[in-house]
Amino acid sequence: MPLDTTFALAIENLTVSFDGFKAVDKVSLYVDEGELRVVIGPNGAGKTTLLDLICGKTRPTGGSVRFYNQELSKLPEQRIVRGGVGRKFQTPSIYGALTVFENLEVSFPRGRGVWGSLFFKRDAAVEQKVHEVAREIHLDAHLDEEAGLLSHGQKQWLEIGMLLIADPKLVLLDEPVAGMSVRERELTAHLLRRIAKGRSVIVIEHDMNFVREIADKVTVMHQGKVLAEGSMEKVETDPKVIEVYLGH
Numbered sequence: 146m147p148l149d150t151t152f153a154l155a156i157e158n159l160t161v162s163f164d165g166f167k168a169v170d171k172v173s174l175y176v177d178e179g180e181l182r183v184v185i186g187p188n189g190a191g192k193t194t195l196l197d198l199i200c201g202k203t204r205p206t207g208g209s210v211r212f213y214n215q216e217l218s219k220l221p222e223q224r225i226v227r228g229g230v231g232r233k234f235q236t237p238s239i240y241g242a243l244t245v246f247e248n249l250e251v252s253f254p255r256g257r258g259v260w261g262s263l264f265f266k267r268d269a270a271v272e273q274k275v276h277e278v279a280r281e282i283h284l285d286a287h288l289d290e291e292a293g294l295l296s297h298g299q300k301q302w303l304e305i306g307m308l309l310i311a312d313p314k315l316v317l318l319d320e321p322v323a324g325m326s327v328r329e330r331e332l333t334a335h336l337l338r339r340i341a342k343g344r345s346v347i348v349i350e351h352d353m354n355f356v357r358e359i360a361d362k363v364t365v366m367h368q369g370k371v372l373a374e375g376s377m378e379k380v381e382t383d384p385k386v387i388e389v390y391l392g393h
């Protein structure tokens with residue numbers, strides 16, 4: 146048994162191989178509570194697979210993922226979600242025919258599916274939480290709008306809101322500002338900084354200006370391994386990182 150750690154998330158020697166190809170290869174990574182970590186690296190470096198391993202979508206072939214000292218790597222995906230891990234994928238997965246309010250409401254964790262939630266009497270606590278999250282994601286003026294009619298950026302925020310409704314302690318985001326306008330990027334940077342307070346956030350991102358704005362620390366992945374790690378200033382001047390990623 147590994148010793149208890151004070152890190153929120155302690156990943157050690159994490160490995161997954163697909164038919165002998167190691168997409169993630171002995172990765173160790175430690176994230177503090179309140180920290181916003183950005184993972185960068187060239188296409189195919191293993192970044193998305195790393196998030197898949199943390200949230201239980203993919204099972205590792207070796208190593209461990211401990212979240213507040215609980216081993217996640219053998220738990221079913223749903224247990225990991227209930228244990229406080231929220232994951233947003235690259236493409237938004239919202240309910241386009243429902244309103245913003247309803248999208249947030251059905252995401253409130255109370256063990257029912259979308260239909261059960263819709264026919265359930267709204268209680269005050271849920272309603273309050275929906276309004277609180279809607280303010281946070283800049284959609285409080287759009288609560289009655291059909292989610293399918295929102296802009297691309299607003300859909301991305303809504304999906305982040307659907308995670309926040311459950312008050313996760315760890316939030317995993319895959320390229321959250323892809324396709325956003327400059328203004329939406331700015332607002333998203335502030336949003337992510339706020340979300341990170343009291344939680345941990347891991348973001349995969351390619352836009353280096355955005356990374357510079359949000360990251361506490363940056364981890365650079367290459368060929369399934371951690372190539373470099375540290376402040377943005379440190380990694381962007383690292384010759385290894387320039388060679389495999391930033392110089393291209």
Ligand SMILES: Nc1ncnc2c1ncn2[C@@H]1O[C@H](COP(=O)(O)OP(=O)(O)OP(=O)(O)O)[C@@H](O)[C@H]1O
Nearest residue numbers: 163166167168186187188189190191192193194195
């Ligand atoms: N389920 C799978 N089966 C086989 N190979 C896989 C599987 N999932 C990922 N891979 C391979 O693992 C490697 C890492 O992929 P991954 O998507 O994690 O990279 P990435 O760093 O997120 O890249 P990108 O920036 O393009 O999203 C790729 O070569 C990919 O083809």
